[in-house]
Amino acid sequence: MKHITIITSTVTLLLLLPVLAGAEGLPTITVGIGQTADPGQTSTALQILMVLTVLSMAPAILLMTTAFIRLVVVLSFVRQAMGTQQMPPNQIIIGLALFLTFFIMAPVFTQVNEKALQPYLDKKISQEQALNEAVTPMREFMFKQTKEKELGLLMEIAGQPAPENQKDVPTMTLIPAFMLSELKRAFQIGFMVYIPFLVIDMIVASVLMSMGMMMLPPVIISLPFKLLLFVLVDGWNLVVSSLVQSFL
Template sequence: MTAHRIGLLFLLLGLPGLAGAQSALPGLDMELTPMNSPDEVATGLRILALLTVLTLAPAILVLMTSFVRVVVVLSFLRQALGTQQTPPNQVIIGLSLFLTLFIMAPVWQQIDQEALGPYLDNQISFQEGAMRALEPAREFMFAQAGDREVRLFMNLAGEDKPADLSEIPTRALIPAFVISELKTAFEIGFLIYIPFLIIDMVVASVLMSMGMMMLPPVMISLPMKLILFVLVDGWYLIVGSLVESFQ
C-alpha cells in the first residue's frame, strides 16, 4: 500500500468529521437520551464494537505480520552479544517496524489493489472490502504457519482437519501463525547464540588456565564478540537472512 493512498484514506475519513465538529462547536449541547427503538440500540452497539476494534487494532496488526519474528530475533542478537541495552529498545522496535513494512509490502499492495482501491471508488461495500482485505493476510499467515500448529488449534476448536486455507477459520489461523513465528524466531536465536557462546567458553578457559581468576571473562569476550560481529558484517547477514526467511 503506497503512502499517498494511506494519506488519501485518512484525508477522506478525517475531513467530514473535522467539518462537522467545526460547525457544531458554537452550539455544542450534550444530552443523554434513552434509546427507544432497536435500530438505535444496534447503532450504539456498532459504535462500541468499532471502538473496541480500534483499541485492539495495533496488537492485531502486529500479530498478523512479520513483526514478531523480527523483533524476537533482534532481541536474541542483543542478548547474545552481551551489550546490555545497546542497541536500545527504541532502535530494535523501530528497525523491526521498518523491516515489517518492507516484508509485508507485497501483501499490502495486494490489499490496496483488491480492497482499498475499489472501496474508495465506491465499487464495493465496506463489508466486502474488509473480506477482500483479509484474504491476502490469511494467505501470508498460512504460508508461514506450521501444520502442527494449525492442527492443534483446529482440534482445540473442535474442527475437522482442514483440506485447504478456506476451511481454516481466522480465529485458529492467527494463534497458529504466532506460535509458528515464535518457534522459528527461537530456532534462529539458538543459531545466533552458538558462535558467541563458543567465544565465551574459550575466553573463560584461557583465563582460568592463566590463573586470572579475578578478571571477569566478559571484559575480554565482549570486545572479541563485537569485532567478530563487525568483521563478518553481522547486521547484513542477520537482516538478509530474516527477510529471506519469509520468501
Template structure:
C-alpha cells in the same frame, strides 16, 4: 554484488512507498465493518429530548464496540505480520552479544517495523489493489473489501505456518476441514503466531552459538591465568563486537530474516 543489493533495496523502498496507503485500510474498514451502520445509515450519536426540554446524548452499541476493538488493533497488526519473528531474533541477538541497552528497545522496534513493511510490501500491494482502491472507488462494499483484504494476509500466514501447528489448533477447536481454504481465521492466527515463535527461537539459537563459543574461550583463558574474579563478559564483549562487525553482521541478519520469509511471500 553491491549494485544488486542497492537495486533490491531501491525496489523495496519503492514498494514500501506504494504500500503506505494500505495502512489506512484497517482503520477505514474497521469503522465501516458493520453492515447495519453502512447500509442503514445508523447515526453514531443518538440525541434524546426529555419532557422538560433537556437533551441526552448516547453512543450506539456498534460504535462502542468498534472503539473497543480499536484498542486491540496494534496487537492484531503486529501478530499477523512478520514483526513477531524479527523483534524476537533481534532481542536474542542483543542478549547474545552481551549488550543490555544498545541498541535500545525503540531502535529495535523501529528496525522491526520498517523491515516488516519491506517484507510485507507484496501482501500490502495486493490488499491495496484488490480491496482498498476498489472500495475508495465505490466499486465494492465495506464487507466485500474486508473479505478481499483478508485473502492476501491469510495466504501469507498459511505460507509461514507449520502443518503441525495448524493441526494442533484445529484439534483444539474440534474443526474438520478438507483443505486450507476452509480453515477459519481464528485458527490460522494462533497457529501462525506459534510457528513464528518457533522459527524465531531457531534462528536465535543459531545466532547465539558463535558468541557462546567466544565466551567459553575467554572464560577458559581467564581461568588458566588465575583471573577468576574478572568477569569474562567484560573481556569477551569487544571480541564479539569485532567479530560481528568484521562479518558484516547486520547485513547478514537482515538478509537472513528477509529470506526466511521468501522475498516473494504473499
C-alpha cells in the same frame, strides 16, 4: 523576585482558567448515560463503541499477523547474545523490526490496497466484500509461514474436523497457529545466533581460568571480542538478509 513573580502569575492563570472558559464560551465535551425512547440511538452508540475498541486493537492485530513477530524476537536475541545490555535500545529494535515488516509485507499490502481498499473507496464493492478481499492476501501469507503441526494442534484444541483445503481453516484458528510457528522459527534462529558468541565466552573463560584470574568476570573481556567479530562479519547485514530471505 523575578522567579516568584512568574510562579505567582502562573498559579493565578490556572485558577482563572474556569472563569475565562465560561466567559469566552470554550467548547466542552460531556460523556454520560441517559434514557432514550429510540432503540436505534442505543444501537448506534454500541456500534461506535465497538468500532473504537477494534481500532484500538488494530495495531496489535496487524503486527501479530505479519512478519513483525519473527523480526523483533530475533533482533532481541542478537542483542542478548552480544551482551550489550540495552544497546541498541528497545526503540531502535522495535523501529527496525517495524520498517522491515513494511518492507517484507509490501507485496501483500499492495494487493490489499488494489483489491480491497481502492475499490471500496471508489464504492465499487461493499464493506463486507472489501473485508473478504483484504483478508485473503493476509491468509495466503500466513499459510505460507504456518507449519502443519501448529495448525493441526490448534484445530484439534478447537475440536474442528481436519480441513480439506485452506478455505476450511477459520481465520481465528490460523492466526494463533501462525504466531506459534513464528515464535518457533524465531527461537531456532536465535539459537543459531547464540552459538558463535557462546564459543567466544567459553574461550575467554577458559583462558582466564588457566591464568588464575577467576575473580575477573569473563563477560567484561569477551564483550569487545564479540563486538569485533560482529563488525568484521558485517553482522547486521547477515542477520537482516537472513531474516528477509526466510520469508521468501
